[in-house]
Amino acid sequence: MTVTPVRDLRRILPRTYNHRREVLSEIATVVSQHQHLQPVLERFVFNDGTARTLAGLTGTIKVFYEGKHYNIPVSLWLKESYPRTAPICYVKPTWEMLIVTGRHVDSSGEILMPYLDEWRHTQCDLHSLIQVMKAVFSEVPPLRMRLYPEDFFNDGTARTLAGLTGTIKVFYEGKHYNIPVSLWLKESYPRTAPICYVKPTWEMLIVTGRHVDSSGEILMPYLDEWRHTQCDLHSLIQVMKAVFSEVPPLRMRLYPEDSGSAYQKRSVEEISHVTLDREDDLPFSEHNETVC
CATH class of the missing domain: 3.10.110.10 (Ubiquitin Conjugating Enzyme)
Structure with missing residues (x-):
């Protein structure tokens, strides 16, 4: 996955995005406040076999669990209709990690939470979404280290x-x-x-x-x-x-x-x-x- 600086994203963000200014503004805000998240522009393949070039954020978010800090690797993908529609979000474990399935993460790593299900573009944004993820994952981390035999x-x-x-x-x-x-x-x-x-x-x-x-x-x-x-x-x-x-x-x-x-x-x-x-x-x- 190739990291794309915000200044370059402004130039190469596909014209298929309906709300380019809002997309770029929110990504710039997140990058300025979360140093371990970076913008990306990548080919995204859907279940029907079609592909889109989508903007997104990838990196880690820090959570505090049982007295210790942990960095949770995530990817947030923005469809062309963003911010009118919610991002598609995943935890992305390294090979040493396993996904802990539950209310907020399924077996594919997709992040599921009411904030996404009830997304309203006038009330929701990427920065707030990340804060919700941090709060939720501080209660129940979505990943654990792989256990050996x-x-x-x-x-x-x-x-x-x-x-x-x-x-x-x-x-x-x-x-x-x-x-x-x-x-x-x-x-x-x-x-x-x-x-x-x-x-x-x-x-x-x-x-x-x-x-x-x-x-x-x-x-x-x-x-x-x-x-x-x-x-x-x-x-x-x-x-x-x-x-x-x-x-x-x-x-x-x-x-x-x-x-x-x-x-x-x-x-x-x-x-x-x-x-x-x-x-x-x-x-x-x-x-x-x-x-x-």
């Missing part, structure tokens, strides 16, 4: 582990895709199998199934039946490539329809996995974390 961290301790992180290339329906993964080696490796996860960026969603659960943990017989005399990391990666070439474990996040209706959940059978955007040899994420 119980047999690993069930005593609450942390360990410094070696591992591998990055992408593996799979070939699916005639195209190459790069799947971001992390492989963690416990101290007993290679006597015990690695702990493996797909690690979606915020634009991606996990496709749960036989080989990946809702937390992103990779599940396959090669790991369950691990024998250190017969198994190794290289062979494991080859197995992953073969399995994920049959059914990719990630897809791109689907956004609300242009009408503003709620995100429609779809079964795995209804989702085309080839909506993964990469067809080149570049990784989905250029940031390769090396710490647990």
Whole structure:
């Protein structure tokens, strides 16, 4: 996602916006008061497959929860009819985070609250919306850190582990895709199998199934039946490539329809996995974390 300075946004904001002056004014106000939010101008894909170039804000908002400050990553998208219609808002977890679904956030990360449902352009604006989000998320944070398997961290301790992180290339329906993964080696490796996860960026969603659960943990017989005399990391990666070439474990996040209706959940059978955007040899994420 490319940050667009306000001065540039004034020049390149699409003419399809009905109320350009109000849009630019509100974005400038927010940026001046919230240093960790920045304007963006990006292609936004709706559930019907159509796309619009929309202005928005992306970054973090600070919340205070149980005596500590936390930064919640969010994106706020403004449709061309803004401010007559409410923004489309999402929390956007990093791969270390999981969405906490509830009254105010659904499983796709879309933010749901009365302030948005009852939006009145004469009474509502972006600055006030952010204040409402801060208040709501200070009561119940919408994200939590990803929990690893119980047999690993069930005593609450942390360990410094070696591992591998990055992408593996799979070939699916005639195209190459790069799947971001992390492989963690416990101290007993290679006597015990690695702990493996797909690690979606915020634009991606996990496709749960036989080989990946809702937390992103990779599940396959090669790991369950691990024998250190017969198994190794290289062979494991080859197995992953073969399995994920049959059914990719990630897809791109689907956004609300242009009408503003709620995100429609779809079964795995209804989702085309080839909506993964990469067809080149570049990784989905250029940031390769090396710490647990």
